[in-house]
Amino acid sequence: MTTPLPKRIIKETERLQSEPVPGISAVPHDDNARYFDVNVEGPGGSCYEGGVFSLELFLPDDYPMCPPRIRFLTRIYHPNIDRLGRICLDVLKNNWSPALQIRTILLSIQALLGAPNPEDPLNEAVAKQWKENQAEAIKTAREWTEKFAQKK
């Protein structure tokens, strides 16, 4: 690491460890403090309930001026998450603000699991299914959660 870690990242990491968000954990790698292993629990009442989804999070050099890069590592059946795990979420793109933090972003992702938005899809097939036969789509999402996500 050529440039020293900004104070903000150190503080955010400390706070994530000392007072973690319920249902969310983020642990930095030992060799790279900008790379986090994240686990997010499916929100209660959603079709992802009971599953724990792992994600990877990377803070680019100009963080917090540009958004962190986040990707799902667990397969998930969701209209706004594609097969590679990339997430379609406005605050991760043009609506990023430097006042947002890792914890707020992870909370947004958890909220996205609770409220899928098939009107702004990243995964067309899933979104189509979601719009046409929501019950079936939710059933599939449950099955996938059962199959791929870790148990809580």
Added chain:
Amino acid sequence: MTLRGMRRLEARRQMEESNFLLSKARSQNLNPPVDFRLLDYVTAYDDNLMCAICRCPFVDPVVLAECDHYFCRDCIRQSWGSTYSPSGPRGDCPQCRTPARLGTRSATSKILVNILDDLLVKCPKHEEGCPVSVKRGEVEDHMNIYCGYAYQECAGERCELPVRRKDADQGCLHFGVSCFDCHETMQKSTLENHWRSECAVRRVTCPRCNMHVLSKDLDSHNSETCEAVSIPCPGASIGCTSRSKRSQAQTHAKSCTFAKLAPVISSQKSRMDEQEAAQKLLSRKLEVLETGFGVMQGILYPKVSVEADDLAADESRIPFLDNSASERTLPPHHPRMFSGDSSGNALSPFDFPVPPTSRPSSAAPGVARRASPIGLPPSESAAALRQHDPIEAYNTNYDLASPGLPPPSTSGGPYVSPLHHLLSMHESLRDEMSRVNSALQELDGRHSMQTLNENLRTREEISYLGAQLAGLSRQVHWLTSTQLQRQSRSATPSAVAGSSSEMAGTSVEAAVNAVSTAATALRGAARMVSVGQGQSSSGSHGPMRRENSAEGRTKL
């Protein structure tokens, strides 16, 4: 002469100026400007003093003109970096996304700046040994003027290397030495730092306990393991004021009562805190329940709401009310209360619930009241008087229907709380309700069975009578036809025929009379049946009707 003097003066002034500038530039170079974001803050600061972008206490805070959010000037500049506009930097507020521009410098609240400048921070050189904590606003001065660990220009001639301010008066220290212990070569100026944090061999003697410790571990030795440093007794938290050296702390702890009690007391204290929190929760719950109970009481006894409120407010009186009220009122009144409820809406809600407190305290008020409505307190309105008789009728019926009815099981002595009292009352009321319900059903069944039986019998009788009537009418027909034949045959009058025809005429008349009586009897029977169907008849009508029909038959 004066001209040369002037020139010399001028040259000297220029030299001094350049020297001054140079030294200033050097000293600034030697001590890089303090980055406030890297400082260690001694004072705790909360989120309100923190820039949302760098998560540090604001450095040169600016306020946004539209939304009044504060940010560090650098942070907000950097965040708006790409958006340039000729009228000054502008962009969306990172916190609320309002389109905004930077406020003027004077818009920044002075009090905020003062608070920030008063935050205590450790000297940036604290890792190198400077023990000072200064206000953040004075850090620059501390570094540039006072801090012994800040660098300045070496006093040695032609030496341009930096030296710590505290070593500056020892002359130039920039010559090679080697460490006595590890024999590493270095400059004299860095030797101290080497001993302090690097050298893995050098040992020093602790001035207090005369122990040899690694030089770089001296700090931790002093604070953690030195036997000669005096530390407070473990029981200090509960009142022991003695301090003893670490070596004697153990022996002191053995003899000190405070030290022995300290763990017990601290565990008890934590338990007490727990209990207190739990108790707070419970008392809150109790409060909620009590208000709920008060509301329920208000609903039940609206007439004496003032009294009820008094009782609810005066806790000490509630048990008393319970004891007396439960014994006095419950068993005899329950059926009555229930009947009032079931006999319909004619009873206004104000008449039905008589508060226990307003009842006369006679031995069996319920019985007295059942005997005559005079026993009712005057508060009950005339409607109750009007309604009383049907209620009593119902009551006797009810008692007949289930004579073996046990008294309500609620007279079980004093109640733990008014709520219990109410609940048991409610429970017994429900029991009554179900019992009466079943009695009613039984009665209904019996009733319908009886009606059916009566009907069957009557129907049989009617059909029998119908058959009789048909026989009679046939007889009459036969008689009239023979009579007619006889009349036509004896067209020529004869004495014999006259007498016989007279006989036939009387017999026909009698037959017609009989038929008409039979018809009235039948009509009467039919009326009976219809009455029997309409009225809820008991067996008492049966014999009379049979008499009637027997009469009809004898008449025939």
